[in-house]
Amino acid sequence: GDSVTQMEGPVTLSEEAFLTINCTYTATGYPSLFWYVQYPGEGLQLLLKATKADDKGSNKGFEATYRKETTSFHLEKGSVQVSDSAVYFCALSVYGQNFVFGPGTRLSVLP
Amino acid sequence: AAGVIQSPRHLIKEKRETATLKCYPIPRHDTVYWYQQGPGQDPQFLISFYEKMQSDKGSIPDRFSAQQFSDYHSELNMSSLELGDSALYFCASSLKHRDSNTEAFFGQGTRLTVV
Numbered sequence: 622g623d624s625v626t627q628m629e630g631p632v633t634l635s636e637e638a639f640l641t642i643n644c645t646y647t648a649t650g651y652p653s654l655f656w657y658v659q660y661p662g663e664g665l666q667l668l669l670k671a672t673k674a675d676d677k678g679s680n681k682g683f684e685a686t687y688r689k690e691t692t693s694f695h696l697e698k699g700s701v702q703v704s705d706s707a708v709y710f711c712a713l714s715v716y717g718q719n720f721v722f723g724p725g726t727r728l729s730v731l732p
Numbered sequence: 733a734a735g736v737i738q739s740p741r742h743l744i745k746e747k748r749e750t751a752t753l754k755c756y757p758i759p760r761h762d763t764v765y766w767y768q769q770g771p772g773q774d775p776q777f778l779i780s781f782y783e784k785m786q787s788d789k790g791s792i793p794d795r796f797s798a799q800q801f802s803d804y805h806s807e808l809n810m811s812s813l814e815l816g817d818s819a820l821y822f823c824a825s826s827l828k829h830r831d832s833n834t835e836a837f838f839g840q841g842t843r844l845t846v847v
Binding site for chain 2: 657663667
């Protein structure tokens with residue numbers, strides 16, 4: 622079945638550090654890829670998405686590029702802030718099917 | 733803009749009781765998903781509906797059932813509750829395009845505690 626793998630957390634960084642959260646996927650069809658963020662006590666919010674190979678999703682300084690050849694969708698941000706502390710979920714969806722989530726990566730940014 | 737509305741936000745039930753969770757999707761969205769998220773876990777897919785018909789089924793226990801009504805709202809019915817059912821239950825909605833998926837928009841979730 623379809624699956625998403627993310628790097629193990631938690632990740633702890635200092636403010637203004639560079640962030641990378643790795644995500645790789647396995648899908649039987651041609652998936653759309655997503656990054657969702659969950660702040661404490663809240664629901665999941667879409668951070669960014671890409672629907673086809675080589676697309677780059679970006680939002681709030683975060684970026685991820687859909688790499689079909691490596692089946693990856695790594696999340697990056699050049700300079701993290703304390704307010705970025707949250708749990709980040711990589712997800713995929715093949716048309717007509719449900720969304721499959723990775724295990725989540727908890728990010729803590731220290732001032 | 734209207735978001736996905738879930739009710740109640742918090743629910744406490746005793747073992748073997750029944751619970752009903754409600755979800756009101758974003759207007760004009762045609763697909764509803766239900767997910768269960770245990771403490772420190774990723775969301776696990778339970779069930780989904782497309783145009784009021786069940787479209788996909790995940791790890792939903794036989795004790796649970798769900799349906800989508802004519803006004804597109806959905807209800808998750810949970811019977812014979814067990815302590816392990818304590819979790820955050822999310823509903824999400826999306827609008828299917830012809831050849832790709834739009835993102836799913838999630839509600840704030842219902843936190844169910846079984847005591």
